[in-house]
Amino acid sequence: MKYVIIIPDGCADEPIEALGGKTPLQAAKLPTMDALAAKGCMALANNTPSHFPAGSEVANLCLLGYDPNEYFTGRAPLEAAAQGIQLGKHDFAIRCNLVTIDDQIMTDFTADHVSTEEATELLASCQKELLGDTACDARLEFVPGVSYRNLLIYRGDADTPAPFSSETRTSAPHDLTDLSVVDDFPRGPGSDILVRLMSDSAALLADHPVNKKRIADGKRPATNLWLWGLGGAPAMPTFEQRFGVRGVMITAVDLLRGIAALVGWPRIDVVGATGYLDTDYAAKGRAAVNALADYDLVCVHIEAPDEASHEGRHDEKIKALEQIDQHIVAPLVAALTDSGPHRILITPDHPTFCSTKKHTHGMVPLLMAGDAIEADTQTTYDELAAEAAGRRFDHGWDLMDAFVQPK
Template sequence: MKYIILLGDGMADEPIAALGGKTPLEVAHTPHMDRLAQTGKVGLAATVPEGYPPGSDVANLSVFGYDPGDCYTGRSPLEAASMGVELGPNDIAFRLNFVWLEAHYGKLYMGDFSAGHISTEEAGLLIETLQDELGGDDFNFYPGVSYRHLMVWKNGKDELTFTPPHDISTYSIEGHLPQGDGADVLQDLTNSAQMLLNTHPVNNRRVAENKLPANSVWFWGHGRKPVMDTYQQRYGLTGAVISAVDLIRGIGINAGLKIIDVPGATGYLDTNYRGKGEYAVAALKDCDFVYVHVEAPDEAGHGGLLEEKIKAIESFDRDVVGTVLENLSEIGPCRILVAPDHPTPVEKRTHTSDPVPYILFDSSHAMNSQATAYSESESRRCGDIIPGHQLLSLLMADRDSD
């Protein structure tokens, strides 16, 4: 038996007046997910436990089958694993976003949490400058993808609180700067970075090309190295992860899973959807489990881009889910889980903790869910709410009878 998780990041949403009170998932043309819902089992999963922030880190840990209460230490330590950065016991990892801060009437606003989705190549040059000028004994900077990067504070402080930059898009940053022991050190580091970035040739060129400059860094998502059992230890399974996002790749590495690179996978709206589906099918020839992650619906949600979110959901259905279903005969007996990690409502532009709709499909028999389609409302009507970290056990329930 093969096990497949197809995850559309932030795919769930809330009813929108412009859509006649429907969600993007209800409006989108999703024949493949609808077929799975009609023949499989649907329900809702609480992927964000009470008391935890509704981040992709917590939510994806849950979908991977890990109880965040047992292993969650922060987002950045997971991303560090993807970047090949080994954390010492006293190291604190921080997500570093390149952002564009906009000055308006004497205040600074979060103009764009991604600095206009700065390219990986441009951002790499900025990180190189930060490392040359500010890195060394205490702080080290590591390049990631697009606007997402890493800073490690040796013997750093971790009694800190942060606001994710995508939570305050278009809002004043006042009241959202780091707080706690060590916050003053991080603010000084931010100020120093801003002086370097404001005159950097990369930003000068972006401004000349009418693009948003990366005029500041934004630290958040900190934590120490986590301790996690691998899938081999837990389930005796081999597996792979397909994602362009360091966070998801990092969870996979900690889970002992193989990371598969897909040409054209960007972590954005222009990602290679079909390539992810094709590589998933190929991966299952050599392993038992594959986790396919698509970031695009989440990016559209953060941007408040309703039409783009609908298109991203349709592309996920057609080119990821559809590609897997087209190749069921090649894959053989399998069980498939389709779900978002969390909702990213386009009208709120940030994550929420609401339970997400899931589909469980078994290629060997119908489950008679009575659902007419895949949506938040149908999953609520036809299924119960389960803790998110139980989704993997549900997917692998057949192993109990082996």
């Protein structure tokens, strides 16, 4: 049995007036997904329990069969795993965005998609200028990632555990787009350290040569550090231990790379995969088809629909969905048809509404098709069809048990 999981991140949405009351999934032309819906079954799943943030970190763990109540410690530790950073029992990882804040408004949580090279230079300055001689600062290190997505690592020990804890509260910058940040700085244990670094970064970055050049080039500057999503080291069984199949991850996003590392999946890095609207969909599709020869399960994550939602661009969200249907779903369906017994699952992790530009809690539509999956009466892949099908996974982590057929 071969398995394919396709995750069009954040593709679930609400009806949009400009689309005649349709959602982007309903408005998009998705012939391959609709054909699969006619052959398979639809359902709704809740991957974002209400007591957790409505983010990709919790939602993707749920989607892959891991109860966040047992396994989730924070977003940043997942991204640390993506970079091969080992966290000890007294260590903490903290997500560090480079953002653009103008007059206390979160103008851009990506700092206009600051380049990795620029981010690396900015963080080197932060390491040198913002971290002083205190015992705590000596244990902190900024670690560049990809573009605006970076980390701050705290190394503790038995005698000097981290000042942070699971009670430290932070806010995701992508949920603050176009909103005031005044009331969303960290709170709780260790928050004074995080707030100091975030506040002090404004003066340092204001006159930085990287930002001066960006402004001269007509780009937004990276005005601030935004620290959030912190947590300690997670521990979880591998996917193969849980479900008996060997998987591989294809994604351009560190968060998913980190989850893959923690569940024991290698990853395939695709040239041209950017984690944005300009990603090379066809290259990801080819890589997924090729991976079927070596793995029981191939998981393809595509960030573009979520990015379009965060920008409030329903037209770009529709384009992304159509590209996924044509260049990823279609070639995989063709390859699976020739490979023998197989199953395919298509589902977003969480809803992201174009109207609010935010992740949100709520059910997402999923489609399963393939061997021994009984067809229902639905013929399109969208939110209304999934609701009409009547099947629900109120705990998203139960979905994988229904999808993976035990060996």
